[in-house]
Amino acid sequence: MSATAALSPGTREISIDGVRQVFHVAGTGPVCVVHSGGPGIEWEYLRMPGLEQHLTMVYLEPVGTGASGRLDDPREYRLDTYARFVHGVVEHLGVPKVFLLGHSHGGFVAQRYALDHADRLAGLILFATSPVTGPxxxxxxxxxxxxxxxxxxxxxxxxxxxxxxxxxxxxxxxxxxxxxxxxxxxxxxxxxxxxxxxxxxxxxxxxxxxxxxxGEEPAPFDVRDRLGSIELPTLVVTGAHDFICGTRWASMLHEGIPGSRLTVLSESGHMGHLEQPETFNRVVAEFARA
Structure with missing residues (x-):
């Protein structure tokens, strides 16, 4: 399938390692692949119509959710699995480089993908996420x-x-x-x-x-000591009142990734794209243009 066909608006379905991967394409402009959070939460809460005026948004239905396929062994729902499915979609889209936006747990996936496949990314948007979990x-x-x-x-x-x-x-x-x-x-x-x-x-x-x-991760997620190797243009966005991935964790990302930009949405929690959509959309669109 050509890149033009793969990126025409609508719902798409491909097979990755024999498992169905569904994604939705909307908008126009540079391509931005979007990975929602959870894990296990339906993707639609992360729909961003305002950004679709600036970017071709490719919203994934993460494996194990929605219309996408299920893994035989639930223990296999790990970050490396999600990153593998992201890569399958990126390869299928057929464009040299894409932006990758990860929200919350999707931000963990985005970091893992950036560390392994930086050559396929034009930029990284880490939205309400952290470089570490654990106790x-x-x-x-x-x-x-x-x-x-x-x-x-x-x-x-x-x-x-x-x-x-x-x-x-x-x-x-x-x-x-x-x-x-x-x-x-x-x-x-x-x-x-x-x-x-x-x-x-x-x-x-x-x-x-x-x-x-x-899912059973081999160890708690912690890439703090690898952030310095991320040389991609990176935007970190969080809400000032985010109870789970707030400014403490966003600052770690910003300070650890060379040249990254940090935006704190002063009147938002974990869902800044819904509470302050105009500011969120402007910041992301400006980052993508730059």
Whole structure:
């Protein structure tokens, strides 16, 4: 298939190592492959119509989610697996280089891919992510979740967020995982209720699959000592009120990757593309043009 055909708008399906990989193409301009977070969360929360005016956005449905295929062994849902599927799509698109935007867990995938396949990238966009996970990372996230009700004392639903987070983490099937994420979703925003009318349809439609949560990494994700080898143009974006991948972790990325740019969205949490879309779109579009 020619690059023109592969990048025409619509839904595409290819096979990588015998597993179905679905992706969606929208927009015009330089190609930007987009990897959503989770793992296990449906891609559509990350749709960015504003950026489609500047870039040809290629939204992946990560393996194990949505219409993409499933792995026989859930333990194989690892970062190197996701990076392999990214590479399969990049090869299929048939263009010399692409931008790669990774959000949250997708940012872990993007970093892994950049370290292994820098020659295929025009630039790297690390959105609400971190160069490390492990006990300290998760302890920080849990502490922030537990403090979330203090930020919204007038919201009854805010008081339920810490328990909802624990329920999502402890889910054992798709329904429980999806329900838990829907309940905890306000924690992913600076002020969910200020945008509730716009965000509630997304929340109601949110779906998630538990198997990708069962992946077995050989070690906690930590590429801090390799960031200096990333010579790609890199944009780091985070929200000032991101409870899980906030400024502490974004600063590590910015300080570790030579020449990287850092943008902190002052009125956003983990979902800056939804809370401050105009600023987010402008910053990413300017980065891509540069």
């Amino acid at each position: 300290e990372f998760w302890a920080d996230a849990v502490a922030n979740v537990n403090r979330f009700p203090e930020r919204h004392p007038d919201r009854r639903e805010a008081a339920e967020i810490p328990q909802a987070f624990q329920d999502a983490v402890g889910a054992t099937d798709d329904k429980a995982f999806t329900d838990g994420l829907r309940r905890v979703l306000p924690a992913y925003f600076d002020d969910y209720w200020a945008h509730e009318q716009t965000l509630e349809p997304m929340r109601a439609a949110l779906r998630a699959w538990i198997d990708p949560q069962r």
